[in-house]
Amino acid sequence: MSSTTSPKTSLAKLVLYPKPKPFKVMVLGQSGVGKSALVVRFITRRFIGEYDPNLEKTYSFHTVIDNEMVYFEILDSAGDSHESEYANLDSNIRWAEAFILMYSVTDKCSFDECHRLKFLINYNKRRRRLSSSMKDSLPETPVVLVANKADQIGDRMVSTEEGQRRSKEIGCVCFHEISVRESIDQVWSVFSDARRFWRVSNKWSRGRECRDTSIVGIGTDLRQPPVALGRTLARTISDSTDTAATITTPVGAFCNRWTEMDLEEEDEISVTRSNSTSSSGKSEDTEEFRARASTDSRLPPRPTRTRHPNVNRPLPPPARRMSVAMRGNSANTY
């Protein structure tokens, strides 16, 4: 006897998993700096020499970073944006959650272009922040500055120090000097740093949200910034010369845990109180408290306050004031 499953049964067996939330990264930079080479190297591990220039493409790719599955959506933007494409560039910037801003060490022009692109990123993110109803809980969008083609030693026009300085000047979260052609590890570290910095800022903003909405522990000063754990991010070989490698991570989850700990402590206190119950069956603390709180239906007398000032009291001497006119007059007399 053959067993056939009806469509109803097969539908019942179908388990719907929520679609994983992608991590949206945009790669920006002047034409020819190696954006497509970087993205393709990250996804396929291979270096492919030539790509169709000015082709804008989004790649989906998932991999494990820091023991967590990350679903990347990577937008390889077209290098040369014409006037008509600026609106498109703006909307792409608003779409992204992290940026890889790229230049070539062999092209000074591409290095200068990073300044303008970072300005555009800031501008669009600020606009998005202002128009959003959740202004404070929107995470910061990390921008990683990447100097490519470090293998072309003879053609170098931008030094490592200049790159590091520029990274700080324009407010990037970190700086990498790499060669997409030479090293897959360097490429990998660029994307994993983008993810790590995004995670940190995301947790921080959630922490802010949590501070605003959750139960706050006793004695919490809301004016203070959230607790910083001082966690150090793993830095890449390409960025090892940067001394300011430590970033503090105020973590929202920590905020929650802290509140729970406080509540547990409160519970412990109340347990010890209920354990100190006297032989009469009533808690000593409760009785003491009642005795202190009880007014026996008699309210303490109010402190007397006079409504009108005492007429017999001598008034203070009136302060002598000189009007402007008087001062003018006296000035004329001398």
Ligand SMILES: Nc1nc2c(ncn2[C@@H]2O[C@H](COP(=O)(O)OP(=O)(O)OP(=O)(O)O)[C@@H](O)[C@H]2O)c(=O)[nH]1
């Ligand atoms: N020597 C060297 N060449 C590289 C490196 N990365 C990319 N290239 C070369 O640089 C050229 C431009 O690379 P693309 O990836 O097309 O650059 P792009 O930024 O995507 O350019 P557009 O698509 O025009 O925006 C290609 O010939 C690549 O082979 C590198 O690390 N070293």
